[in-house]
Amino acid sequence: xxxxxxxxxxxxxxxxxxxxxxxxxxxxxxxxxxxxxxxxxxxxxxxxxxxxxxxxxxxxxxxxxxxxxxxxxxxxxxxxxxxxxxxxxxxxxxxxxxxxxxxxxxxxxxxxxxxxxxxxxxxxxxxxxxxxxxxxxxxxxxxxxxxxxxxxxxxxxxxxxxxxxxxxxxxxxxxxxxxxxxxxxxxxxxxxxxxxxxxxxxxxxxxx
Numbered sequence: 001x002x003x004x005x006x007x008x009x010x011x012x013x014x015x016x017x018x019x020x021x022x023x024x025x026x027x028x029x030x031x032x033x034x035x036x037x038x039x040x041x042x043x044x045x046x047x048x049x050x051x052x053x054x055x056x057x058x059x060x061x062x063x064x065x066x067x068x069x070x071x072x073x074x075x076x077x078x079x080x081x082x083x084x085x086x087x088x089x090x091x092x093x094x095x096x097x098x099x100x101x102x103x104x105x106x107x108x109x110x111x112x113x114x115x116x117x118x119x120x121x122x123x124x125x126x127x128x129x130x131x132x133x134x135x136x137x138x139x140x141x142x143x144x145x146x147x148x149x150x151x152x153x154x155x156x157x158x159x160x161x162x163x164x165x166x167x168x169x170x171x172x173x174x175x176x177x178x179x180x181x182x183x184x185x186x187x188x189x190x191x192x193x194x195x196x197x198x199x200x201x202x203x204x205x206x207x208x
Contacts, residue, residue, distance in 0.1 A: 100130045110202045122193035133179040150175035
């Protein structure tokens with residue numbers, strides 16, 4: 001346990017189950033241990049009286065049957081919650097992919113009659129920024145498995161990697177927000193690349 005800025009923060013290694021189970025700070029052991037000791041002493045007393053004194057003060061196991069039903073209900077509930085969160089995350093990711101696809105489709109549709117070199121360069125930059133943003137979102141989701149930070153992805157160029165490391169540091173999950181800002185900046189730069197910039201309604205459509 002470390003102290004930062006007057007507040008205490010618990011740190012532990014999730015790969016070492018033994019340390020997680022036996023740690024005292026930040027765990028439920030201080031609250032649970034007295035009850036465990038009391039229950040153990042109670043059982044030892046019952047066994048001693050039954051074997052050596054002939055006094056049977058044991059109780060029915062129906063309570064354990066009832067408890068098993070409650071535990072089963074809680075396990076099913078937790079599984080349902082975990083599955084619901086997974087499906088919600090999957091739905092959000094599908095929405096992100098759909099939005100990226102529609103963004104490029106609208107950009108191509110709105111500028112289909114402008115075939116100048118500068119406009120073509122703008123469309124390419126917009127498509128690339130969209131792909132980089134989508135790939136960064138996937139990298140964030142894969143971070144727990146791969147351990148690879150977004151700014152180490154080969155899709156990013158040197159300028160983007162430097163911007164991410166300067167802006168977010170070790171906070172990997174903020175990277176997509178920075179790349180989303182780059183994407184909006186690219187949309188706004190159409191006035192610099194096109195002889196006839198996008199109409200405000202079309203530009204707002206791309207922002208949305």
